[in-house]
Amino acid sequence: MILYDMEKAPNPRRVRWFLAEKGITIETRQIDLPGGENLTPEYLAINPRGLIPTLVLDDGTVIDESVSICRYFEEMQPEPNLMGRDAKEKAVIDCWQRRVELDGLYSVAQAFRNSTPVFANRAVPGVTEPTEQLQPLAERGVLLTRRFFDLLDARLGETEYVAGDRFTIADITAFVTLNFARWIKLSPGEQHTNIPRWFEAVSARPASKA
């Protein structure tokens, strides 16, 4: 089993953090994403979508969506639990994870991919043909990221963690999103009075350093 990884990127970090919370160690290989190693024939032979992270099981099965990789490990080792123990928990945690991902992470990614020079002509992840960076997409991404900070702060005024009263995969996604947002100089503001409490608690988890 091998995990194709990249130390700085947000999606691989979500998986490494998840594995660290579970106390699971697996073989990893670093792929140079900014340098375009993910779009070389060698890597595309492993994963035709050119995305990172990618998990390759011992039988050759390829899984390349961060959340799906996490689900594999959650099913293999349900504790410490990160994705829910019963039907309602699993649905609620999945729902919050998706909300954070769709409202937050993808908004940051849209702003980042459409403005950062290193991804000029590579605005769409995993597409080998040139895709132009578009200013209106970057602006919309910024708008939606700011909206996400409001949504997150409102939620953390109701609950201790994103999905409820305990730490779950939804907190990993949210924390990684906030770090990623700093790459485009966006952060919660003074009006976001709940996020700092949560951010500090999550930062204190050893696995957050994975």
Next chain:
Amino acid sequence: MILYDMEKAPNPRRVRWFLAEKGITIETRQIDLPGGENLTPEYLAINPRGLIPTLVLDDGTVIDESVSICRYFEEMQPEPNLMGRDAKEKAVIDCWQRRVELDGLYSVAQAFRNSTPVFANRAVPGVTEPTEQLQPLAERGVLLTRRFFDLLDARLGETEYVAGDRFTIADITAFVTLNFARWIKLSPGEQHTNIPRWFEAVSARPASKA
């Protein structure tokens, strides 16, 4: 338990179809999305995100991501199975479902929301403030939808169904995506020789009419 629904929209259909495959019947209420009923105070009190579908459990828990709603019912009633039976299956099916959703459904949605007159100034789902439709986003959505047809057809040349050798939630997402794409006059082309076989097989399922 109540499902807030809208007959024509793609995301509610994914849930209705899933429930029909499971043989599960629950109370539903129709919400007029084009007419903006989802953004009224009454509906926002039920779901502050203003999105459809929304499942409200008997204890008042609100779940509003289609896939999360499906997960709830999968966990409550694992058979007929739609999201996997073991760790590998669950991860692989989840991965293909996400790929179809992210590469396909969201691309169509981006093109649709940024070009269809009924959503003028409502380009971003669930946002009450006006959001302008942006031509570059619509164009990118069309580009990525066409790319998705290529990806889907290639996959269906390798496997009987999207996630492997049996029908799963990933096929529901893909089929609904193709129907949704017709709303913006996009369809697979003659070069896509595998999609028709699959489309016919999936169309024949009674639950596809849900």
